[in-house]
Amino acid sequence: MRRAAAVNNVAPAEARAPRTVDDTGLPFLFLAELVSKVLHQRGQLRLAELASHLKLNMAVVDPLIAFLRAEKLCEVARAGNSGTDADIAFLLTETGRQRAAAALSRNAYAGPAPVTLAAYTAQVQAQSVAGVHVTHAHMAQVFDGIVANPRVLAQLGAAMNSGRALFLHGLAGSGKTFLAERLRDLLSGAIAVPYALMIDGEVVPFFDTVQHQLTGEPAAAGFGTDRGIDRGSAPDMRWVRGVRRPAALAGGELTLDMLDLRFDPHTRLYQAPPHLKSNNGIFIIDDLGRQRCSPEALMNRWIVPMDRNVDYLTLHTGHTFQVPFDVIVVFSSNFVPHRLSDGAFLRRLGYKIEVPPASTDEYALLFRNACEQAGVGFDADVFDYLLDCHRQRNVPLLACYPRDLVRQLRDLARYEDRAPELSRRTLDWAWDNYFAADGPPGRPPELDRRERGSMENL
Secondary structure, X not given: OOOOOOEOOEOHHHOEOOOOOXXXXXXXXXXXXXXXXXXXXHOOEEHHHHHHHHOOOHHHHHHHHHHHHHOOOEEEEEOOOOOOHHHEEEEEOHHHHHHHHHHHHHOOOOOOOOEEHHHHHHHHHHOOHHHOOOOHHHHHHHOOOOOOOHHHHHHHHHHHHHOOEEEEEOOOOOOHHHHHHHHHHHOOOOEEEEOEEEEOOEEEEOOOOOOOOEOOOOOOOOOOXXXXXXXXXXXXXXXXXXXXXXXXXXXXXXXXXXXOOEEEOOOOEEEOOHHHHOOOEEEEEOOOOOOOOOHHHHHHHHHHHXXXXXXXXXXXXXXXXXXXXXXXXXEEEOOOHHHOOOHHHHOOEEEEEEOOOOOHHHHHHHHHHHHHHHOOOOOHHHHHHHHHHHHHOOOOXXXXXXXXXXXXXXXXXHHOOOOOOOOHHHHHHHHHHXXXXXXXXXXXXXXXXXXXXXXXXX
């Protein structure tokens, strides 16, 4: 089980803002270079504007500006007519622009000041997903109004409390992806993430507006108020607080290189892998077995992270470093687990949960809901006819069918410029479109098989 920890009993994001360059944990020359890159990209800036961009106190930025001025890399300019210090702005000299351009050619990052890898690791441990507690009441609240197998929901709730990886398997269209995505709502508490990380002199952008969504909750929810935090000082603004626990979804497009740290030689920026940005949350690998790499290779990539709660990444300079792996990994596949991997990997999967086809009652509720959403009147007799079609052709009651069939009824009604209706005629039409290989439900399956046999003999 992962163990929550923090530096000096204070999570880094809860500590006071750095008041000196040393307090940032970053090298002086690195910060001076970052200031020059910002001035190169944004031009003339006041001290307050520069501090706001870097997410640092002006007391930290002031000595950096003084150093650049002493080195003849920066000079003072006037940005107003009031004659006060508020009019003072700074811009690079020609030599400063050349130095900044050289720095940008190595790493183009010029955003908020990063935090150290050690600080980030401590923050991840302090807000670990292992501390999330899922109860039956919480499960019922999150899945209220959703048609799902009660046994599967109980398994998912217990799996979330384990903090371990889980494997969802079942027929295509049984609702595995939908259930996996809803698991995110079981993760309570907002977290804090940094704008960027500094690793061995390199800056890796981290905060992602797509993956890291703000909740409006208090910063780092769940943290105590009696941990020695200096409440009289401003927080460290290099952290984004009130972030919803992340949930990333990767499907058939996933490749092994996407799980490594990548440096783009054109933009000269790093891109953190999705599972690193998913720390303290969920990473869903959907449709496992359909990726461009083999399932064995993909699963072998996860053995060490899932076993030791750490991962290893490499900078483009060749430096390899350790990062925390505080992620609930959810594998979703149409294949049963033993077809995709060996026992060594399967032992590391805490739960292997089958999502079965819907029961008759569940299917009826799904169909009623689909009709209501599409504005189609429900007819119990026609629905019984649909169930007979499923039985005659041995088609399982998958959760995706009601929505897809009813949408076709709606589409046909729009084309015929009339109100949508549920009848045997329209259902035959929709079934024929959807299950083309089986023919319309009103035709005997034996006739379709004879026709297919005749075609094969031609």
